[in-house]
Amino acid sequence: MSAGRLRAARRIAVKDLLVERRSRVLVNQVLPFSGLVMVVFAFALGTGGVLERAAPGLMWLAVLFSTLITVQRSFAIETADGALESLRVAGIDPVALFLGKAAALAVELIALITVLLGLAVVLYGAEPRAEGVVLLVTTAISATCGLAALGTIYGGLAAGGPGRETLLPLLILPVAAPVLIGATRGVEAALGTDRTAVSEGWPWVGLLTVFAVAVGVSGALAFGTLIED
Amino acid sequence: MTPTTSPQPTARRATGTRATRVLGIVTLVMLGWLLLFGLVLSPADIDQGDAVRIMYVHVPTVWLAYLAFIVTAVCSGLYLFGRRHSLGFDRVAGASAEIGVVFMALTLISGSLWGRITWGVYWQWDARLTTTALLFVTYIGYLAVRGLEGTRERRARRSAVIGLLAVVEIPLVHWSVRLWRSLHQEATILDTDLDVDIDGLMLFTLFSGVVAFTLLFVWLLLHRTRTIALDDLLASRGLDRAIAERRSEVTSSGSIGGGS
Amino acid sequence: MTALLAMRDAGFILGAYAATVVVIGSFALWVLRAGRRSGRLVDDEEKYWT
Numbered sequence: 001m002s003a004g005r006l007r008a009a010r011r012i013a014v015k016d017l018l019v020e021r022r023s024r025v026l027v028n029q030v031l032p033f034s035g036l037v038m039v040v041f042a043f044a045l046g047t048g049g050v051l052e053r054a055a056p057g058l059m060w061l062a063v064l065f066s067t068l069i070t071v072q073r074s075f076a077i078e079t080a081d082g083a084l085e086s087l088r089v090a091g092i093d094p095v096a097l098f099l100g101k102a103a104a105l106a107v108e109l110i111a112l113i114t115v116l117l118g119l120a121v122v123l124y125g126a127e128p129r130a131e132g133v134v135l136l137v138t139t140a141i142s143a144t145c146g147l148a149a150l151g152t153i154y155g156g157l158a159a160g161g162p163g164r165e166t167l168l169p170l171l172i173l174p175v176a177a178p179v180l181i182g183a184t185r186g187v188e189a190a191l192g193t194d195r196t197a198v199s200e201g202w203p204w205v206g207l208l209t210v211f212a213v214a215v216g217v218s219g220a221l222a223f224g225t226l227i228e229d
Numbered sequence: 230m231t232p233t234t235s236p237q238p239t240a241r242r243a244t245g246t247r248a249t250r251v252l253g254i255v256t257l258v259m260l261g262w263l264l265l266f267g268l269v270l271s272p273a274d275i276d277q278g279d280a281v282r283i284m285y286v287h288v289p290t291v292w293l294a295y296l297a298f299i300v301t302a303v304c305s306g307l308y309l310f311g312r313r314h315s316l317g318f319d320r321v322a323g324a325s326a327e328i329g330v331v332f333m334a335l336t337l338i339s340g341s342l343w344g345r346i347t348w349g350v351y352w353q354w355d356a357r358l359t360t361t362a363l364l365f366v367t368y369i370g371y372l373a374v375r376g377l378e379g380t381r382e383r384r385a386r387r388s389a390v391i392g393l394l395a396v397v398e399i400p401l402v403h404w405s406v407r408l409w410r411s412l413h414q415e416a417t418i419l420d421t422d423l424d425v426d427i428d429g430l431m432l433f434t435l436f437s438g439v440v441a442f443t444l445l446f447v448w449l450l451l452h453r454t455r456t457i458a459l460d461d462l463l464a465s466r467g468l469d470r471a472i473a474e475r476r477s478e479v480t481s482s483g484s485i486g487g488g489s
Numbered sequence: 490m491t492a493l494l495a496m497r498d499a500g501f502i503l504g505a506y507a508a509t510v511v512v513i514g515s516f517a518l519w520v521l522r523a524g525r526r527s528g529r530l531v532d533d534e535e536k537y538w539t
Contacts, residue, residue, distance in 0.1 A: 286509045456520070
């Protein structure tokens with residue numbers, strides 16, 4: 001991993017985040033959507049016991065759905081004015097391109113998940129506890145890294161074209177299963193849902209980390225092939 | 230070069246050859262054999278009773294589905310990492326995936342019917358079943374990607390990446406579901422392991438099922454791969470013809486770049 | 490035949506076999522038919538298996 005490559009990745013991540021800051025898609029569209037999803041879950045599941053027990057899972061479901069939209073949007077911008085093409089033709093290293101885009105996506109998802117956690121506390125009565133904070137943070141980070149890597153790979157493949165958008169959920173959701181399972185169990189352990197101990201959460205963090213690394217490495221290697229003409 | 234639209238004295242061949250006809254007949258015989266032994270000649274199991282008969286078709290379909298998946302993955306790798314990027318591998322990968330989807334669906338159907346008898350439920354959230362279901366959906370996604378617009382090379386590249394990613398992802402899925410289910414220890418109540426005291430005749434029936442389905446797989450793969458090759462040829466020819474027509478349009482109208 | 494129907498859960502078992510036969514049969518037929526349709530449109534010289 002050369003310094004030049006890391007620098008290029010950082011520049012691309014910054015570019016993506018600047019685009020987000022200017023267009024405010026995450027803030028104006030995705031965030032309200034995910035908040036709405038959390039509310040709608042309450043309608044479907046009723047209040048009281050079920051919601052509180054299901055809170056970790058519902059939160060991550062909301063994140064997952066929001067990831068789909070965010071990825072769609074992020075790659076739609078790229079392909080709309082040929083930006084991805086120009087980056088590729090300009091000779092930007094595809095690994096750097098992948099890492100940069102994934103990093104930006106991860107940052108956006110972390111912001112999202114922080115807000116959603118707050119919503120879960122407010123809407124579902126979830127109660128974070130002091131002993132679980134480290135677990136909570138590590139779970140969130142490892143899970144979002146995995147999701148960001150997934151979103152970038154499949155986004156590069158499926159998003160941004162007519163007739164392709166519907167493909168994205170079909171491709172991502174099966175593969176995102178380990179993240180959903182692991183992240184939910186991790187947060188359950190952190191919050192103490194169903195009397196889960198904090199220590200039970202760490203194997204899940206392990207799983208999430210392995211997932212993020214495996215998908216990240218595969219994605220970095222595959223991205224060049226995917227965006228080739 | 231003879232134009233392809235000239236009237237042919239003999240009908241053009243389909244995807245069969247003498248070899249596939251022989252293979253097809255042998256496969257049919259073996260499948261009939263399986264039916265006979267599975268339903269009639271083999272004994273019922275001591276524990277499972279007649280439900281074990283479903284296993285004689287279920288196990289071969291599982292085997293076939295996973296074999297097809299492996300063939301797709303291997304051919305994806307051979308296409309992507311081979312020096313010549315031979316599209317032949319891509320075609321085999323695609324054909325294998327089509328067959329795999331069909332047999333994975335059969336696996337889920339036969340498996341849930343067996344489960345209904347043995348466990349009383351059509352479905353269980355254990356590692357094996359869940360992974361199979363997700364693999365099924367992953368395959369469908371793979372086929373959907375193959376259906377996207379683009380050149381053959383682009384299709385091949387995209388699906389090869391998807392196919393190889395699946396190899397990485399499926400073990401992770403399996404691991405996570407297994408870890409998840411082990412938490413609840415429901416697995417001990419509804420045991421998904423085939424705890425069959427295998428009698429010789431039962432083993433023989435099982436074995437003949439696997440052999441029959443393997444032959445079936447090869448037969449299907451040969452036919453599908455050839456058809457995909459034909460379709461690719463037709464598509465590229467259609468493209469060539471469209472380009473040629475467009476070119477003649479432009480030159481006959483005398484102006485270039487005037488219209489849309 | 491009647492012995493088959495007399496099996497416990499015969500419905501499920503025969504159903505599984507029936508599903509298998511029907512699905513495999515129709516898939517095989519489709520495969521052959523698609524092959525025949527495409528084969529009619531291309532000269533035999535261009536087929537690598539002839």
